[in-house]
Amino acid sequence: DAGVIQSPRHEVTEMGQEVTLRCKPISGHNSLFWYRQTMMRGLELLIYFNNNVPIDDSGMPEDRFSAKMPNASFSTLKIQPSEPRDSAVYFCASSFAGAADTQYFGPGTRLTVL
Amino acid sequence: QQQVKQSPQSLIVQKGGISIINCAYENTAFDYFPWYQQFPGKGPALLIAIRPDVSEKKEGRFTISFNKSAKQFSLHIMDSQPGDSATYFCAASMGSNYQLIWGAGTKLIIKP
Numbered sequence: 700d701a702g703v704i705q706s707p708r709h710e711v712t713e714m715g716q717e718v719t720l721r722c723k724p725i726s727g728h729n730s731l732f733w734y735r736q737t738m739m740r741g742l743e744l745l746i747y748f749n750n751n752v753p754i755d756d757s758g759m760p761e762d763r764f765s766a767k768m769p770n771a772s773f774s775t776l777k778i779q780p781s782e783p784r785d786s787a788v789y790f791c792a793s794s795f796a797g798a799a800d801t802q803y804f805g806p807g808t809r810l811t812v813l
Numbered sequence: 814q815q816q817v818k819q820s821p822q823s824l825i826v827q828k829g830g831i832s833i834i835n836c837a838y839e840n841t842a843f844d845y846f847p848w849y850q851q852f853p854g855k856g857p858a859l860l861i862a863i864r865p866d867v868s869e870k871k872e873g874r875f876t877i878s879f880n881k882s883a884k885q886f887s888l889h890i891m892d893s894q895p896g897d898s899a900t901y902f903c904a905a906s907m908g909s910n911y912q913l914i915w916g917a918g919t920k921l922i923i924k925p
Contacts, residue, residue: 703856732912742857742902742915755912790856797909799845804856 703805705791711811717779720808723772724793732802733766733776734790742790747798748774781812815840817905819916827924832890834919836903839884843905847913848877848888851900860901861888893923 704723712718724731733745746756751768759766763782768774778785788809792802818837826832836846847862863870863877863886870877876889890897903916 730909741917744912744915747912749910754910758912792856798912799906799909801847801859801862802849802857802913804858806854807856 703791703793703803705789705805705808707808708806709809709811711813712781713813714782715780716812717777718781718785718810718812720776720789720791720810722774722776722791722805724774724791725803726772728793728795728803729771730794730797730800730802731768731774732792732794732798733774734792734804735787736790736807737787745776745789749797778810781810783812786810786812815914817903817914817916819903819919821919822917823920823922825922825924826893828893828895830893830923832893832897832921832923833887834901834903834921835885835887836905836916837883837885838905838914840905840907840914841884842907843914844908845906846877846879846886847904848875849902849904851902851918853899857902890921893921895923895925897921898923 706721731748735743745758746766747754748768766776788807790807792804794800794802848860849857850860851857874891879886900918904913906913
């Protein structure tokens with residue numbers, strides 16, 4: 700299996716621009732997670748999907764962030780408009796059976812907002 | 814009550830020594846306690862996990878010790894090797910429909 704695939708791996712953008720991060724979970728996994736990692740705040744769960752339905756989005760920072768999972772093999776995390784404080788590594792992870800099952804992380808997208 | 818407190822923040826151990834990382838929690842509803850290992854530039858990966866019906870789980874050089882009454886669990890790395898240098902995260906969950914609550918992470922450095 701190719702594992703969780705994320706794109707792009709690196710993104711540099713200017714403040715105010717729209718940013719879209721993409722994720723392809725492992726085939727057969729029914730749960731998908733978006734995390735943000737920074738030195739200051741550590742690893743934060745942004746949103747958790749189960750069977751393509753958002754279960755917990757309490758970690759989404761504000762209305763500038765939105766996530767979709769139109770089907771079992773694709774998810775996006777969008778930031779509009781982006782701000783310098785959004786600079787972080789964003790990870791997508793998937794699991795076979797929910798949050799209490801092994802989560803397989805992608806390689807991450809390093810986002811820099813200038 | 815949802816927090817998982819992890820210590821120390823960083824740890825330096827000589828090669829061959831024992832590395833010990835501790836975590837504490839308050840929510841007695843937690844029933845799944847994994848440890849994840851993260852190398853620089855990579856995503857975290859599951860290392861070992863335990864459920865509260867056992868007090869210890871061992872996989873190779875890695876052992877989780879679980880103290881339900883004290884609401885604490887710890888990771889022990891025996892015969893620590895330079896290749897174990899990474900950031901380690903403990904976590905806890907109440908079940909599949911609930912998110913993992915993550916500790917702040919411990920940066921472990923094994924000196925040759």
